[in-house]
């Protein structure tokens with residue numbers, strides 16, 4: 533059997549008529565930037581997340597960056613970030629001129645450890661960016677307590693968590709604002725680059741609508757130096773189709789995750805640990821194993837594709853040479869980067885495929 537990590541074409545083919553009709557609708561409208569599709573998607577996605585507002589942005593990185601800009605975060609400011617995350621979380625901070633202050637993950641959830649945040653807060657700290665890594669929300673109540681105590685903003689990096697729940701609330705509605713990416717591989721993915729911010733803050737919403745479009749709401753009246761980062765009409769139309777399927781896709785991911793978790797019991801792999809009242813979106817299903825290279829190679833020999841999210845932590849990336857971190861600076865994060873492996877996950881997987889992956893994993897378990 534040959535099992536792809538991700539299969540986006542199958543999704544297109546399965547709902548071809550709906551996507552093609554969305555495409556025709558936009559092409560025939562003659563209006564391609566900031567029109568009805570974006571407005572509708574913004575309404576629908578805000579409703580989905582349970583927030584008052586959604587603002588379509590060009591991609592996830594710029595969604596993060598523009599919120600920080602809207603809050604006037606920049607040089608001489610510090611922003612708390614997870615050490616264990618995709619580099620975009622850090623890039624958004626450094627693009628403003630502020631300094632990322634990394635926090636090690638909790639060893640069980642791999643998400644930012646709230647117990648380690650407070651000791652890193654200084655008078656320069658302005659915001660915390662919890663990342664809902666792999667689709668499981670960060671431990672938000674502890675993070676919210678700290679943010680309230682020190683008067684800090686919370687910006688959720690919800691790029692991997694469309695539809696995830698923390699208690700009765702959805703990702704996107706757990707802080708002062710949330711940034712989403714709709715990169716094609718995300719749970720809710722466009723057919724190109726796309727992103728959004730969700731918030732309940734009216735002023736932030738107004739400012740972001742201007743920031744994404746040259747600092748202007750009324751054409752040629754420029755209130756501040758904005759940028760150009762807009763969700764386009766075609767992607768919004770495609771996203772509206774996909775949003776209507778998201779819950780059923782996430783449900784399928786949940787079923788797959790349950791099968792994997794069951795199969796991993798009493799093996800040498802460490803599977804995900806989900807605290808009570810957290811419902812992940814299961815963007816990724818990540819296991820931890822000391823024999824990562826071997827397991828990955830063996831799985832590939834049996835036709836099972838896996839990936840590593842992420843092999844190089846941001847503090848050791850060449851891009852952040854200037855921050856002068858040595859290897860060993862964030863040992864939990866570094867251990868994860870050596871030992872984690874993402875199994876195939878997504879609605880493209882059939883029962884047979886999931887069973888097959890489990891069977892191969894158990895076979896390899898005998899050898900490690």
Ligand SMILES: *Cc1c(COP(=O)(O)O)cnc(C)c1O
Pocket residue numbers: 591592593594617618620621663689691692712713714715725726727
């Ligand atoms: C995908 C992702 C981003 C960036 O989103 P883009 O749309 O690719 O810019 C940011 N943070 C996390 C955690 C992501 O997974």
